[in-house]
Amino acid sequence: SGKEKWPKGEEKVWRAGMRSVDKNISDVTRSVVNHVQTSLARQPYNLDDFGAYQASALSVRDNLLVNWNETQMNYTRKAPKRAYYLSLEFLMGRTLDNALLNLGLKDQYKDGVKSLGFNMEDLLEKERDAALGNGGLGRLAACYLDSSASQELPVWGYGLRYKYGIFQQLISQDGEQLEAPDPWLENQNPWELPRIDVTYQIRFYGNADRVTDGSGRAIWQGGQEVLAIAYDVMIPGYGTKTTNNLRLWESKPKRGFDLNSFNAGNYEGAVEVSNSADAITSVLYPNDHTFWTAASLADILRRFKNTGKPIKEFPDYIAIQLNDTHPTLAIPELMRILIDEEDLHWNQAWHIVTNTFFYTNHTVLPEALEKWPVPLLEHVLPRHMQIIYDIVSAQSYIFHRPKLISSDRTCMVSFPYVHPELTADVAPFRFFLQAVEKKYPGDRDRLARMSLIEEGAPKQVRMAFLACVGSRKVNGVAELHSELVQTTILKDFVDFDGISKFGNVTNGITPRRWLDQCNPELSALISKTLQLSPGAWLKELTKLEGLLPYAESKTFRAEWAAIKQRNKERLARHVEVTLGLKVRTDAMYDVQIKRLHEYKRQTLNILGVIHRYLTLKSLKPAERAKANRKVVFFAGKAAPAYYIAKLTIRLIVNVARVINADPETNEYLQLYFLPDYSVSLAEVLIPASDISQHISTAGTEASGTSNMKFCLNGGLLLGTVDGANIEIAEEVGESNVFFFGHLTPAVEDLRYQHVYHPVPIEQKCPALAQVLNQISGGLFGGDGVYEPLLNTIRQGDYYLLTDDFDSYIAALAMVDEAYLDKEEWIKKSIKTTAKMGKFSSDRAINEYAESYWNIEAIPVPDGIVA
Ligand code: CR6
Structure with missing residues (x-):
């Protein structure tokens, strides 16, 4: 016009x-x-x-x-030594x-x-998040890629190119979570490069026949093959030319395949299911796992072979990091390649494997430890199952001859793994169990505990054990967690292998995204104050300590507080634009954002909110006017099949509806559940928070990483003595965090008490009983819908809400009291940011590079590389 x-x-x-x-x-x-x-x-x-x-x-x-x-x-x-980070999830965001x-x-x-x-x-704002993951584990992988490139380390990521990101979360009229697909590739993705020249054929099903020459080899044939096609995503380092690669695999049916025995449609479907389902509750299906690990290994091997080095030097040039147990099938897959295709003896192959892989454990929750049914694996991956059995037999054989094992781990495999009496058609696992039973009757318990195969109907492969046995080193993700790994789930392996195989690498976060990008004003203030270019401290985060003296400067505190205030206003605008809701900005912002899970105890938080509401209601107006104004934010997705977690969302939404509409109290307390939590939403929420909640039952949260992000942005932490909260407190000082709740060693006993000596809640924790009764009585509607959720607390109370509620309420009161002293609060905020240097993912990735992978920085020279 x-x-x-x-x-x-x-x-x-x-x-x-x-x-x-x-x-x-x-x-x-x-x-x-x-x-x-x-x-x-x-x-x-x-x-x-x-x-x-x-x-x-x-x-x-x-x-x-x-x-x-x-x-x-x-x-x-x-041709340096390289590391490969195998992860089923990469939560890249924008x-x-x-x-x-x-x-x-x-x-x-x-x-x-x-x-x-x-x-x-x-x-x-027009870019869609790449949300190829559920939560912390996937975002950690993304932070590690950023840090690897920034530190000029030769690290590639390998993952799956899901057609759908994690589901989009919608909230219905009555507060229910609904799941819609996230077709993130619909608008084309400018950030990926399809590599139609890089493809591999991956076999499933069929038969694996052992060659009866005692070599341990087998011929695997028949079944179906699927094509893996590479898509590359470029990962730029901060302030360096180094730009690494994240290679994601797409599956495609091979042309001319037999439609009768392999349904390509189902295969695609399986990949989608495994992506949207929560790792903890999903039905496990091995196809996509194998497909991706097999393609990645083939690719790694091809690149290695191009260097012309002999195969026995494989571990000198390659380290493969298993991000949790999801890629564990890479272990039998590499064994298969080395034995069946490269003609190596079992012992040589095992030596290579156990010097190549590294395994990071991310949970000790028993229900989250992956186990795969043997019959399923036998059907889908017959050769891999054979190899797992062979590892079991080697494992039990060695285990029961401890005196023959030298302290040098590599000798572990120097026995003939095939027992002289073993014939090819006898299942080695059973054979060894029988032999062991005869010879070492006293050790049967331990052997059963340690076996890679759990007895039962059906038998199951314990993936964490396989990952542990097949790796050179094993680590947890925070000090407490690593200790729990070593003293609980992998204790027998520590006894067996020696403690030096086990370690800790406390998680980290990239300060580029989680400070400079999400909080540009704070980043600019820091640069100005430290008189440093951003590059000088964003890559050496401990330089933040230089802020400490400024905590005493009134003008600096005023600038610091003004930025927090503008970040609250930015969040409030975002809520208004996206949800049409008006959030007050003259209040303390209290945030809990993470996957919905009972162990993370969002329920404790919402019960605390209700308690605050009831207390406010009971006050006379003059008293109420003295109350600290507060806005509480929740965000997070629940696994689609996780009924109790979904009920928690529903409760939060309906409590919000009631209290936001209550004219008596809504000046003092507002509550919001922000739907469809994502990396991008976190980038708006985190800089706006005054206090954030990390309140898992002690011993259940392996690390947590959002706790680090909040503190880096000057938000204080309210939490239990769990995961990385502990190390954050060690750094920033206990006077700057708000701790509450029982400690890890008490948990087991408390759970025992709940079962064998239950005390009625009315008696044990009257304040909590009152809150539960109000919910049951219908204050927030629902017509009894919340009873199953409330019953998890009334009966069994596995996550110890009745034990921790009173100290939680007391901690919230301390937070209020501290916040009333504005100047002191800002000092705490500045000191917290100043002491967060340890939690840069640069520090973490350098620990992996030095103490695990043994790789070095390979800077790209100036000028064109010839
Ligand atoms: N859910 C842990 O629970 C940790 C991340 C990354 C988790 C969490 O405490 O910070 O890994 N575990 O290490 C798993 O995913 C199994 C997570 O994200």
């Missing part, structure tokens, strides 16, 4: 951008214009924010590609802003798109 400005921005800039020789516009502008015209085939006059985002992304991608190519060429040329930051091109692109009539902040 004549009124509309043509095009957006300055016409002469667009025109100049179309002429590649015009010196008056920047390269950035020219490149964006070029992508609008060529890659997108769009015209300037109808370009919307989404189109401008796409063109900018493609333009940034060009920059990444140059660095990525040089990095890969440099690796090929130098890419554009991160790529701009890491490339150091933020300002150029901001100005470039501005000259074309666009606002970079609006464009950034």
